Structure formats: structure tokens, C-alpha cells
Amino acid sequence: MNASRPDPVLTVADLKVHFPITTGIIAKRVVGTVKAVDGVSFSVRRGETLGLVGESGCGKSTTGLAVLRMLDITSGTVEFEGEDISGYDRARMRPIRAKMQMVYQDPYGSLNPRMKVADIVGEPLVVHGLASDRDKYRARVAALLKMVGLLPDMAERYPHEFSGGQRQRIGIARALALEPTLLICDEPVSALDVSIQAQVVNLFMELQERLGLTYIFIAHDLSVVRHISDRIAVMYLGRIVEIATRDQLYKDPLHPYTQALLAAVPIADPEIEAQRGQQIISGEIPSALRPPPGCRFHTRCPKAMEVCKSVDPPMRDLPDGRAVACHLHS
Amino acid sequence: MTPLLSVRNLSTRFRTERGMVRAVDNVSFDVAAGETLAIVGESGSGKSVTALSILRLIPDPPGRIEAGEILFDGKDLLKLDDAGIRAIRGDRIAMIFQEPMSSLNPALTVGLQVGEPINLHRKTVWAKALDKAAELLGKVRIPDGRSRLNSYPHQYSGGMRQRVMIAMALACQPRLIIADEPTTALDVTVQAQILALLKELTREANSAMILITHDLGVVARYADRVAVMYGGRIVETAPARQLYKTPRHPYTRGLMASVPRLDGDTDRPLVPIEGQPPDLASLPPGCPFAPRCKEATERCRIERPPLFESGPNHFSACFYHERLAA
Numbered sequence: 001m002n003a004s005r006p007d008p009v010l011t012v013a014d015l016k017v018h019f020p021i022t023t024g025i026i027a028k029r030v031v032g033t034v035k036a037v038d039g040v041s042f043s044v045r046r047g048e049t050l051g052l053v054g055e056s057g058c059g060k061s062t063t064g065l066a067v068l069r070m071l072d073i074t075s076g077t078v079e080f081e082g083e084d085i086s087g088y089d090r091a092r093m094r095p096i097r098a099k100m101q102m103v104y105q106d107p108y109g110s111l112n113p114r115m116k117v118a119d120i121v122g123e124p125l126v127v128h129g130l131a132s133d134r135d136k137y138r139a140r141v142a143a144l145l146k147m148v149g150l151l152p153d154m155a156e157r158y159p160h161e162f163s164g165g166q167r168q169r170i171g172i173a174r175a176l177a178l179e180p181t182l183l184i185c186d187e188p189v190s191a192l193d194v195s196i197q198a199q200v201v202n203l204f205m206e207l208q209e210r211l212g213l214t215y216i217f218i219a220h221d222l223s224v225v226r227h228i229s230d231r232i233a234v235m236y237l238g239r240i241v242e243i244a245t246r247d248q249l250y251k252d253p254l255h256p257y258t259q260a261l262l263a264a265v266p267i268a269d270p271e272i273e274a275q276r277g278q279q280i281i282s283g284e285i286p287s288a289l290r291p292p293p294g295c296r297f298h299t300r301c302p303k304a305m306e307v308c309k310s311v312d313p314p315m316r317d318l319p320d321g322r323a324v325a326c327h328l329h330s
Numbered sequence: 331m332t333p334l335l336s337v338r339n340l341s342t343r344f345r346t347e348r349g350m351v352r353a354v355d356n357v358s359f360d361v362a363a364g365e366t367l368a369i370v371g372e373s374g375s376g377k378s379v380t381a382l383s384i385l386r387l388i389p390d391p392p393g394r395i396e397a398g399e400i401l402f403d404g405k406d407l408l409k410l411d412d413a414g415i416r417a418i419r420g421d422r423i424a425m426i427f428q429e430p431m432s433s434l435n436p437a438l439t440v441g442l443q444v445g446e447p448i449n450l451h452r453k454t455v456w457a458k459a460l461d462k463a464a465e466l467l468g469k470v471r472i473p474d475g476r477s478r479l480n481s482y483p484h485q486y487s488g489g490m491r492q493r494v495m496i497a498m499a500l501a502c503q504p505r506l507i508i509a510d511e512p513t514t515a516l517d518v519t520v521q522a523q524i525l526a527l528l529k530e531l532t533r534e535a536n537s538a539m540i541l542i543t544h545d546l547g548v549v550a551r552y553a554d555r556v557a558v559m560y561g562g563r564i565v566e567t568a569p570a571r572q573l574y575k576t577p578r579h580p581y582t583r584g585l586m587a588s589v590p591r592l593d594g595d596t597d598r599p600l601v602p603i604e605g606q607p608p609d610l611a612s613l614p615p616g617c618p619f620a621p622r623c624k625e626a627t628e629r630c631r632i633e634r635p636p637l638f639e640s641g642p643n644h645f646s647a648c649f650y651h652e653r654l655a656a
Contacts, residue, residue: 197589202599223590224590227594264518270553271575280523282523
């Protein structure tokens with residue numbers, strides 16, 4: 001944990017990613033907008049892990065892709081190592097991309113089945129013109145494989161010869177090839193068997209310590225996020241509703257949605273479960289096409305007040321360093 | 331008291347490109363009336379094939395139930411003819427699957443699908459079956475059930491579809507519900523709603539439930555008893571509280587140490603189970619967990635451990651279960 005170092009690697013301010021819904025084949029008409037990410041601000045400090053949690057459709061993956069500029073930003077700024085990259089085109093993004101890499105959820109879909117592991121891991125080096133010296137290139141690929149716990153002789157094999165956990169290691173090795181500062185990990189363990197998840201979580205933590213990496217860890221599993229993150233942002237319908245340190249968030253969640261999320265996760269101990277009051281919130285996530293007016297969570301919130309139906313609560317910084325968007329805390 | 335369901339020495343195999351694979355290998359367990367038994371395991375452990383075997387839903391070929399008895403209400407389901415097993419399915423034993431979208435017919439209204447088991451098994455006229463379907467939708471808390479009978483599955487959200495599946499399963503007041511990862515595809519808050527509803531309604535109807543899952547948290551919240559499967563076999567079975575308090579199989583212990591908990595100690599690193607889940611096509615002759623087990627000895631690699639009685643109603647398939655009592 002390097003929470004004491006305030007040096008931000010990434011600062012995102014009022015980020016919006018809207019997708020138009022069009023109709024018609026030739027004359028396309030815009031009939032609506034999906035506000036997948038709608039005014040998100042956060043920063044990530046050097047060496048820390050920011051967990052990004054929320055249920056499907058909350059905008060957590062879209063946020064990750066927008067930060068990497070793999071999606072067009074509607075408005076807002078993304079500042080990476082002090083440089084505002086929100087207006088950059090492909091060519092100007094190229095050197096930045098080397099420093100920001102992505103690890104994907106699906107270790108089957110994200111590796112080209114026709115490429116050998118050595119070529120998959122070495123491809124970023126080739127793309128960025130760092131493969132001219134064959135010996136150095138080979139040594140680098142071997143070092144990367146070793147770094148993620150794979151054997152050098154696996155370099156000549158194809159992805160189908162590997163298990164899910166090993167494939168995720170290959171994906172991590174590829175992400176590390178260009179010595180990035182920031183890794184954006186989108187559900188990197190959720191497709192793995194439970195007995196394998198811990199291997200990969202531990203690998204992420206070891207690599208962070210060894211290489212001083214900064215992570216954005218996007219996941220829906222609140223127990224995994226708690227284990228790996230220094231700070232956590234909770235998203236609901238395109239917004240961050242609460243952002244706090246791990247201990248603040250899990251010991252004393254302030255936003256009713258955070259409270260509901262934590263209450264919904266069962267703890268692997270029948271005696272604790274028998275004593276836990278189960279406040280299960282009703283309803284499902286509304287459509288991002290027509291988010292509710294006022295606070296977006298008010299339709300499901302057990303503590304909703306009159307004001308919540310009409311006034312959108314702003315994100316408010318609290319004295320203890322956390323921030324929450326809720327009328328109960330204004 | 332005789333159990334409601336008694337599975338004895340069940341073995342199910344599949345013909346694959348890589349030869350014969352025994353997905354379920356000599357599995358025995360009981361389910362008492364009204365009880366919830368969780369079957370826990372990872373992919374390839376045989377938990378879903380066990381569930382499908384009970385209702386004889388194994389596609390043949392390539393699959394085949396090789397041996398065993400499945401005694402339900404004193405009848406061996408494996409000896410019934412096709413009409414006999416069809417009369418049980420959806421009536422006395424109902425099943426809920428993980429993917430409601432692929433188990434519901436997209437071309438039929440929800441009303442017809444929820445009403446079908448009532449019409450089929452109870453020989454109720456359709457008008458009455460639809461009344462009952464509307465009542466069932468209310469029971470699974472789908473607001474405005476009567477008018478939603480005419481909607482199609484795609485007009486429902488994922489959580490609502492799973493509610494429809496539960497309504498269908500409950501239609502004929504089954505004695506046993508088999509739920510195969512019923513909430514894995516759903517978001518956490520919806521998962522909690524659905525499981526709580528399922529538990530409440532099965533308790534109300536005094537139905538027994540077999541809950542198949544990979545989530546140790548879900549098991550802790552909802553199960554009375556647990557069977558842990560690995561490599562097609564049951565490696566440990568015990569009442570839920572006892573299993574969590576004193577696990578007596580290295581695999582169960584390994585799972586518990588490797589999964590982060592919401593209330594866990596974050597300073598302590600997770601202890602992963604090294605190695606990979608077993609390849610059913612080339613299982614070792616002895617204990618299937620031996621290649622990944624820290625306690626394994628020469629004996630474990632050669633000799634297959636039977637289930638040892640390790641406490642009251644507690645069984646473990648480990649030669650060293652007593653040593654693990656600490």
C-alpha cells in the first residue's frame with residue numbers, strides 16, 4: 001500500500017461516455033442516448049490499486065475502456081501522468097498505450113489461437129519497434145513468462161494447450177511486455193475456477209510489489225476486490241456513488257447502495273450467516289436509457305426521501321477523505 | 331425415516347474424443363424431505379451431471395448412466411420407462427437451470443409456459459391452468475402477474491426470467507427442486523433476492539432442494555447439508571455448520587483457504603490450491619486430488635480412498651481424515 005504517496009498516475013474528471021441509439025438504415029436518426037458513463041471523477045495514485053465495483057450495466061468496464069481511449073469520450077478529461085490525453089488521436093495515443101495496458105476477463109477470447117505464446121507475449125514489442133535485436137527480444141519474452149510463473153519451454157506452444165489460469169498468466173505477461181505504469185484489469189479472475197482465482201490474485205499482488213504497478217481492478221466480486229484494493233469506487237448506473245479506502249468502505253459503508261451490495265454477499269460461514277440480518281433490496285437496475293430522475297438509486301433505496309426523487313445528489317467530499325453522493329450525507 | 335431421495339453408487343460416463351470419461355463416479359447421497367442439500371464443486375467436478383442424471387436428462391449418446399440406483403419415494407427412477415420418468419419431471423421433481431433464457435421457449439408466452447406443467451400433470455383445463463399461472467407469478471413477486479402472462483421471455487429482465495423459472499418449478503408443488511447454479515448469471519443484489527425467494531417458497535411448500543453451486547458463501551447462507559465434489563466423486567459430506575467448522579478433506583480445506591471472504595483478514599495472503607483441476611480423461615488411479623494435495627502420500631496415489639465416517643453424519647474420502655481434525 002502506497003496510499004501515503006499522493007502522486008496521481010491517472011486523474012479522471014467528469015468523464016461522460018454516451019452511446020447514441022439510432023434507427024433507420026440509410027437516414028439514421030438518433031432516438032435516444034445510453035449514458036453508460038455519466039459524470040465520473042476519480043484519481044489513482046502511483047502504486048495503489050483502485051477497485052471499481054458495481055453490477056452489470058453500471059459503467060465500470062466502459063470507464064476502463066474510455067480511460068484507455070479505446071472508446072470515444074463524450075466529454076470530460078482523462079489525465080495520465082500529468083498529460084491530458086482526452087483529445088488525443090490514435091497516433092498520439094500510441095506511446096501512451098505502452099504505459100497503460102489492459103488485462104481482459106476472458107482468457108480464451110483474448111488470445112489469438114493461431115499464435116504461439118512467445119508471439120502473443122512479444123507482439124507488443126514488435127508493434128512498438130522493440131524487437132530488432134532477436135536475442136534481446138527472446139530473452140525479454142522468456143523473462144516475461146518467468147515473471148508470471150510460466151516455464152520458458154511453454155513459449156513454443158499454442159493457447160489451447162493451456163488451462164484457464166495459465167492463459168490468464170499469458171494475458172498478464174503480454175500486458176507487462178512494454179513495462180506499463182498502469183494496468184486496467186477487467187474482471188481478470190471471474191472466469192476462473194475458484195481454486196485457481198487465488199493463484200492469479202496473488203500473482204497480481206506480487207507483480208505490483210515487484211514492479212511498482214498501479215492497478216484499476218474492475219470486478220463484481222466484492223470479496224476479491226476487498227482483498228486486492230487500497231481504495232474502492234462503487235458505481236451505479238453510470239455514476240460513482242461512493243469512493244473510499246477499503247477499510248472505510250467495508251467497515252462503514254455510507255451510501256445505501258454500498259450497504260445493499262455488501263449485505264447481498266454471503267459470507268462463507270453458516271454461523272455468521274445465521275446471525276446476519278438480511279436486508280435485501282428489491283427491484284433490479286433500471287435501464288441506462290432512461291435513468292430515474294433525481295438520485296438514480298432512489299427507486300430501490302430503502303432510505304429514499306422526498307428530495308431524492310427530484311434532486312440529483314452531488315458527490316461530496318467528507319472530512320475523512322472519502323466521497324459519497326447521497327442526500328443523507330450532505 | 332426413509333429419505334425422500336436416495337442416490338446409490340451412481341456412475342455416469344461420456345464418450346469423448348479422448349476416450350471414455352467418467353463424469354460421475356460411484357456417487358451416493360440422500361436428501362431428506364424439506365432439506366436443502368448443496369452440492370459444491372468446480373467446473374468438471376460432476377455436480378451438474380449428477381443433477382441431470384437424477385432426472386435422466388443426460389443426452390445419450392454421448393452420455394450414459396452406467397450404474398446405480400436413484401430411489402425417489404421408493405421407486406428407482408432409472409428403472410422407469412420414458413412415460414414414467416416424464417410423469418415425474420416437472421411434477422414430483424422440478425429443475426431450475428442457470429440460464430433462464432435458454433430454458434424458456436422464446437416463441438411462447440410466459441403464461442403458456444408456467445401453465446404447461448399444471449395442464450400436463452394435473453389435467454387442468456387451460457383456462458384454470460392460466461389462473462394458477464397468474465397466482466404463481468404473484469407468488470414469485472412478479473407484479474401484475476395476470477397481465478404479464480401474455481408477455482414473452484425477452485420482455486422480462488434476467489432476474490424476472492429466473493422468477494418465471496421458479497414459478498414453473500413450483501407449479502405442481504414438487505417434493506424436490508433441483509437448482510443448478512440458479513443465480514450464477516445474475517447480479518449480486520438480484521442473486522440475493524432470488525435465493526431468498528427460492529428458500530422461502532421451498533420452506534413454505536416443504537419441498538426439498540438440491541442446490542448446485544460453486545459459491546461457498548451461497549452454501550453457507552442457504553444449505554442444511556453439503557456434499558463437496560471433486561473429479562466426479564463426493565470427497566466430503568457433512569451438515570453445513572460442521573463442514574465449515576471442521577472440514578476433514580484437504581480439498582475442502584484448500585477451497586476455504588483460497589477464497590477471499592468479505593470478513594477475511596486482508597493482511598494474510600490467500601493460500602491457493604496449486605496445480606490445475608483434474609482432467610477427467612486421465613484421472614490418477616488413487617485419490618483424484620492427490621496431485622494437488624500437500625498431505626498426499628504414496629498410498630493416496632495408488633489406492634482410492636473410500637468415504638470414511640469422520641463424525642456424526644460427516645464423511646470424508648481421505649485416508650488421513652483423522653489427522654485433519656485439528
